[in-house]
Amino acid sequence: MTKLLLKGGEVLLPNGQVKQADVAIENNVIAYVDDIPQTWQPEKTIHCSDKLIAPGLVNTHTHAAMTLFRSYADDMALMDWLQKKIWPAEAKLVAQDVYWGTMLAIAEMLKSGTTTFADMYFFMDEVAKAVDQSGIRAVLSRGMSGVTPTAQQALTESEEFFRTFHGFADGRITVMLGPHAPYTCPPDYLKKVISLAEKLGAQIHIHLSETEGEVLDCLKAYGKSPIALMEELGLLGHGVLAAHCVHVSAEDIAIMQRHKVRVAHNPGSNMKLASGVAPVPAMLAAGLPVGLGTDGASSNNNLDMLEELRLAALLHKVHELNPLLVPAKTAVDMATAMGAQAVGLEDAIGSIQKGFKADLVIWNMHNLRWCPRHDRISLLTYSASAQDVHTVIVNGHIVVDNQKLVTIDEEKLLFEVQQRGMRLVRDR
């Protein structure tokens, strides 16, 4: 499809206003929003009456293939969960498992309105293959740990992965370096990561200050918080997407502000693992771009970004006993335009405007949850369900059509992941 017209819908504009407008898509970009010239003729028209055309949701932090471990181990302390359950199961993963686990995650994300996700895992060639075939957009990082026998190999693989896949799949894939966290990547190792980032011109995706224990350990070992340590090492100057940032002080926020650190806030995961509540209102007040993420499916346990959007709007209100915090418009912005900023794609995606990539969701408002329609942004934040996703377009291509996946065989996918999930957790 090269020319697609979305006709008669209501469009969520970059200024937060909603207005009736036609949207013209040409190749992979939004060619016009309203004011379509008479001479422009579409090859296909989607009729959008009673529908809201909104930017695709941006999931700024996940580990997609961890869908394989969904419902395997819940309600445990983080280190118990990792050491007794997740790491032994992950040790049995083969490349094809990661392909299918990622494909399941992509299918779930597309059907719930996510058009871009930032991923950190391993067997990343398989992840790139699933992204390429499914049509979604992704920011991929090979997770690196400096305390395992594969530490050096992870650096080499990250470089190869960047050189092969940055800009791949019609530009839908971008690659960042993914040092896992300061507690798995000691300073000497992080220095190697920084040198590699400089050599490649790559940005960095890292977990920072997720738990209180991690911050206390870092203070004990280095006399600094994880954020201050990252500043001292020079890591923050490379375009950093920092996941979690739950236990950050006012000084940490000032450091993040100086280095324009972008945050992936994961309210569902932080609640489930009892990590704490990130100071999102303070980070937003400091002008930091705060996007939203689901984290991996085994610490959430779904990949529904609308749920994260709602949790972000609710959690900070109850935590600070202030109903004015993270209003609906801000929450929607975090899931779209600020999410795009967080993953470094603010000039390409996250809002519906001429010249931006055509990554859009068409929401069906003709249903009980959306009635009456006083305020569309309020409805999207507090009332809507992922089941209201009607059509999803990524890079100008329809990938969900009337709630059906276009590029993925859903039955085959369910069969594969069920078999593989069972094999991974079976005792040998």
Ligand SMILES: [Zn+2]
């Ligand atoms: Zn994570």
